Amino acid sequence: MVKKTKSGFKKNTDSVSNAFSRSGMSMQEVESKLVDHGIQPSLQRIKLAQYLLGKADHPTAEQIYTWAQKELGKISLATVYNTLSTFIECGLIQEFKFPHLDQVIYDCRMDHHFHFVDTKSQRLHDVDSGSLRVQLKLPKKFLVEKFDIVFKGVIED
Amino acid sequence: MVKKTKSGFKKNTDSVSNAFSRSGMSMQEVESKLVDHGIQPSLQRIKLAQYLLGKADHPTAEQIYTWAQKELGKISLATVYNTLSTFIECGLIQEFKFPHLDQVIYDCRMDHHFHFVDTKSQRLHDVDSGSLRVQLKLPKKFLVEKFDIVFKGVIED
DNA sequence: TTTTACTTTTAGAATGATTCTAATATTTTA
DNA sequence: TAAAATATTAGAATCATTCTAAAAGTAAAA
Ligand SMILES: [Mn+2]
Ligand SMILES: [Mn+2]
Ligand SMILES: [Zn+2]
Ligand SMILES: [Zn+2]
Numbered sequence: 001m002v003k004k005t006k007s008g009f010k011k012n013t014d015s016v017s018n019a020f021s022r023s024g025m026s027m028q029e030v031e032s033k034l035v036d037h038g039i040q041p042s043l044q045r046i047k048l049a050q051y052l053l054g055k056a057d058h059p060t061a062e063q064i065y066t067w068a069q070k071e072l073g074k075i076s077l078a079t080v081y082n083t084l085s086t087f088i089e090c091g092l093i094q095e096f097k098f099p100h101l102d103q104v105i106y107d108c109r110m111d112h113h114f115h116f117v118d119t120k121s122q123r124l125h126d127v128d129s130g131s132l133r134v135q136l137k138l139p140k141k142f143l144v145e146k147f148d149i150v151f152k153g154v155i156e157d
Numbered sequence: 158m159v160k161k162t163k164s165g166f167k168k169n170t171d172s173v174s175n176a177f178s179r180s181g182m183s184m185q186e187v188e189s190k191l192v193d194h195g196i197q198p199s200l201q202r203i204k205l206a207q208y209l210l211g212k213a214d215h216p217t218a219e220q221i222y223t224w225a226q227k228e229l230g231k232i233s234l235a236t237v238y239n240t241l242s243t244f245i246e247c248g249l250i251q252e253f254k255f256p257h258l259d260q261v262i263y264d265c266r267m268d269h270h271f272h273f274v275d276t277k278s279q280r281l282h283d284v285d286s287g288s289l290r291v292q293l294k295l296p297k298k299f300l301v302e303k304f305d306i307v308f309k310g311v312i313e314d
Numbered sequence: 315t316t317t318t319a320c321t322t323t324t325a326g327a328a329t330g331a332t333t334c335t336a337a338t339a340t341t342t343t344a
Numbered sequence: 345t346a347a348a349a350t351a352t353t354a355g356a357a358t359c360a361t362t363c364t365a366a367a368a369g370t371a372a373a374a
Contacts, residue, residue, distance in 0.1 A: 038303040040341085042351065059330080073159070076353045081332065083351095099254035101306055103331065116299055127295065133307075135290040139312040142273055142282070148256055156298040199369090218360080233324045236363065240322095260360065272318065 001149045024054015037090040048073055048083050048087055052093055058115075058124040060103040116151040127151065181211015194247040203239050204228055209250055210265045215272075215281040216258040255307055273308040284308065 025033070030049045034041040051067055052059070059067075065080045084106055087093045095104050100117060105124065114127040135143065182190070187207045191198040208224055209216070209239065216224075242265060244250045252261050257274060262281065271284040300312045 023290055034283045040350075042340085044352075055365075079352055082353095089334085097256035097339095099256065116295070116301070119302070120243075125299070128295070131294045133292040135292075136284070136308070137288045138273070138284065143310045143313060144273070144308045145276070145310040146304055147308045151293070151299075151301045153302040154298045156300055197321075197370090201323075234324075235362085239324095242362095299318055 024050060026138075030054075031033070033092070037092050039040060039090050041093070044068075044072065044075055044079050045083055048080065049087065049092065052106060056108075058096075058105045058107055058108075060105055062103065066104070100150075100152070104152070114149050114151070116153065118155050119152055120154050125155075164213075180209060189210075190249070194249050196243060196249070197261065197297050201225075201229065201232055201236050202240055202243070209244070209263060213263075213265075215253075215262045215264055217258075217262055219260065221263070222264065258310070271308070272304050273310065273311050274288065276309055277311050282312075 001008070002069055010058075014042055016055070027046055027050070030046050030053065031041040034049055039045060048064065048068060049057060051064060051071075055066065061077075062082065064084070065075070065077050068075045068080060084093070084095070087106075088095055091110065092108075094107050094110060097104055097113070098115070109126060112129045113134070114126050114129065115133060116125040118125065132149070134147065134149070138144070160312075184203055186205065187203050187210065190196045190210070191202060191206055192290070196202060205221065205225060208221060208228075208290070213224070214219065218237055218241065221241070222232070222234050223274060225232045241250070241252070244263075245252055248267065249265075251267060253264055254261055255272070255274070266283060269286045271286065271289060273284050274280075275282065275284040289306070291304065294306050297300070
């Protein structure tokens with residue numbers, strides 16, 4: 001269970017506290033963000049959030065795990081999945097499942113948006129929902145509430 | 158390997174030959190269709206094709222297996238998967254993967270079309286590609302080759 | 315017809331992403 | 345400090361699908 005806490009909550013983050021200073025948010029910024037979302041900022045959660053929010057681009061659990069192992073030396077795969085579930089539950093990230101991939105991808109963008117799959121690099125690019133218009137003619141008894149759309153193609157040059 | 162054959166190829170289909178006379182194609186029609194696609198019409202393949210082409214509606218492998226067990230008494234799950242692969246390879250059916258389902262669904266419609274998921278019944282409805290228009294504004298280096306789209310909603314009444 | 319080659323079916327093992335379990339470690343609260 | 349709550353962990357379990365290797369069926373060759 002993730003619970004809000006009042007007091008400071010100091011952990012032994014010293015050994016890795018500046019590993020990420022060059023990109024994304026600092027440890028302190030990430031920690032604040034976690035607390036804002038009602039998540040207790042353990043070392044593992046801070047590091048994973050730092051990766052997810054600042055450095056990664058639509059990573060899979062496997063990529064997150066691999067990065068975290070390099071960064072923390074030792075972390076359980078179960079912790080990665082537990083933490084991802086917690087982050088999703090608390091609205092810090094969202095997950096996407098795509099027909100072309102048998103792994104879930106995690107996304108720090110929380111707005112409604114879509115994706116373009118570069119079939120050369122297999123990399124995902126965000127597509128703002130404003131850049132898309134969909135017109136659909138169906139019998140009126142079909143009440144569309146949402147849709148998922150994934151574009152596939154290549155990127156020139 | 159699926160190979161075309163010239164000669165007649167009679168099998169012991171007598172015990173089940175009229176189980177499907179009331180809906181979809183007859184055994185003979187299905188058999189012709191298989192042969193047309195270069196598929197040797199074994200009993201298992203005929204029955205599975207009869208289900209897929211005439212009776213089923215976007216079934217999963219599990220549903221196909223369950224139906225086939227009732228129909229044939231005994232069939233291996235491996236045969237179901239092997240046969241589905243063969244049918245896909247030969248252009249008799251296509252498969253779809255959806256983000257909301259952890260199982261593949263098989264579709265006898267071979268034209269380009271989309272799907273509407275009724276969130277009440279979880280049933281899929283076909284959406285003709287002509288009933289949809291998508292306008293996308295992306296930087297010109299993104300060359301879109303195709304897109305997958307799935308609509309979710311409910312059906313009134 | 316017998317032999318041989320090929321194809322199909324099969325049971326069960328393997329795979330791989332994710333979830334679960336149940337024990338241990340850490341942190342908070344009393 | 346003691347007790348309660350929460351977080352992390354290793355490894356087992358799950359489940360759709362694929363793989364393996366043997367048995368069964370069918371066709372073509374001899
Ligand atoms: Mn990946
Ligand atoms: Mn189903
Ligand atoms: Zn995204
Ligand atoms: Zn369809």
